[in-house]
Amino acid sequence: MQHEENEIVSKSELLVVTGMSGAGKSLVLQNLEDLGYFCVDNLPPILLPKFVELMEQGNPSLRKVAIAIDLRGQEFFKSLVKEVDLLRSQNRVIVDVMFVEASEAKLISRYKETRRAHPLNDNGQRSLIDAIEEERNSLTEIRSIANYVIDTTVLKPKELRAQIKHLFNRNDIETFSISVTSFGFKHGIQQDADLVFDVRFLPNPFYVEALRPLTGVDDEVYQYVMKWQETAIFYDKLLDLLKFMIPGYKKEGKTQLVIAIGCTGGQHRSVALAKRLAEDLNESYDYNVYVHHRDAHIESGVENEKS
Structure with a gap:
């Protein structure tokens, strides 16, 4: 048998x-x-x-x-x-x-x-x-x-x-996924985004010479972006808003949610916030969470060429 x-x-x-x-x-x-x-x-x-x-x-x-x-x-x-x-x-x-x-x-x-x-x-x-x-x-x-x-x-x-x-769905495979992407407004808005958040109001690491050639993935830039009170307040409100909205999107039948975070060049602030957001959402949900930094390599590459 x-x-x-x-x-x-x-x-x-x-x-x-x-x-x-x-x-x-x-x-x-x-x-x-x-x-x-x-x-x-x-x-x-x-x-x-x-x-x-x-x-x-x-x-x-x-x-x-x-x-x-x-x-x-x-x-x-x-x-x-x-x-x-x-x-x-x-x-x-x-x-x-x-x-x-x-x-x-x-x-x-x-x-x-x-x-x-x-x-x-x-x-x-x-x-x-x-x-x-x-x-x-x-x-x-x-x-x-x-x-x-x-x-x-x-x-x-x-x-x-x-x-x-x-x-x-016999294997109970989770079909809902979240994609968090960072981008630079100077290179054009993220066209496939469902939600777009502009973080150009936050203090910019670009004006710190030692941080300029790095990206938000690097710990020095990440810590710089996160240390400000404006960042803490914004991020808490953003995470709270998304935790309220995400179950609703899934209930309505969406299979993928694309969250885009933009700063001027897509190298520092948006990258740091997208990195943290993807990590926190991955811990909070059983969904597949992906992170992508669309323009970070463009800006860091340009700065490295200048240096």
């Missing part, structure tokens, strides 16, 4: 995501990608065996694969069931099927909001209601073989994300 359990664990996992058009398959795929799945959109069912062959070659990135299949014809409806049954009988990989659906009223509402045409609309020759009804009838057999059925009628995006995480 133990040998069989080990065999199952060692197999790659293939999740086929299908269902009603407009029900949210693309959003499901995005959430699975955040959980570490290798995701493919709109793969014809006939290519599923070829993809399984790739999974069997041992590529670590293909251990967990999610494939969304948008069914646009009767031949797709029939071939998907056939291919899934075949793969399951071969027992080469673990094959699961997720069926995503929503009520007729909700699907109509979504199509009206996006102004997109239904795949079975026949270039406007068929009403939206008829197209939805035909698709639902055609998908009856596929729905019957699904391991997971998710109704998105009343689900908000963050609720759908939570449901996907509950079902497929």
Whole structure:
């Protein structure tokens, strides 16, 4: 029995995501990608065996694969069931099927909001209601073989994300990360930042000749920046604010929070504060916390050339 359990664990996992058009398959795929799945959109069912062959070659990135299949014809409806049954009988990989659906009223509402045409609309020759009804009838057999059925009628995006995480984050991997970066305003603001804090009001080590060629990573500069009362007051307020905000960002479904701290050149003050903030956040949370000093090497390199 133990040998069989080990065999199952060692197999790659293939999740086929299908269902009603407009029900949210693309959003499901995005959430699975955040959980570490290798995701493919709109793969014809006939290519599923070829993809399984790739999974069997041992590529670590293909251990967990999610494939969304948008069914646009009767031949797709029939071939998907056939291919899934075949793969399951071969027992080469673990094959699961997720069926995503929503009520007729909700699907109509979504199509009206996006102004997109239904795949079975026949270039406007068929009403939206008829197209939805035909698709639902055609998908009856596929729905019957699904391991997971998710109704998105009343689900908000963050609720759908939570449901996907509950079902497929089996190893309880923490998917939320915090990136703390320092930068210099003279080199341009950090474009991907969610939060930007300007510390140019703090005493500047640049005007201390011995500290000028160093960066905020060096202990001499770090201690200089941290010794001022202005720094202590600002940092306590900043850390308190972030500890209040971070759980809210995570609750809303963000997978990464980028905190940028800027000073004039991005060499001294911002580097010291980013270094300390990353260390404190890493101690306070179980999230992955990364620190990056975007411009420190630029300014220190220029100063070293001058000296």
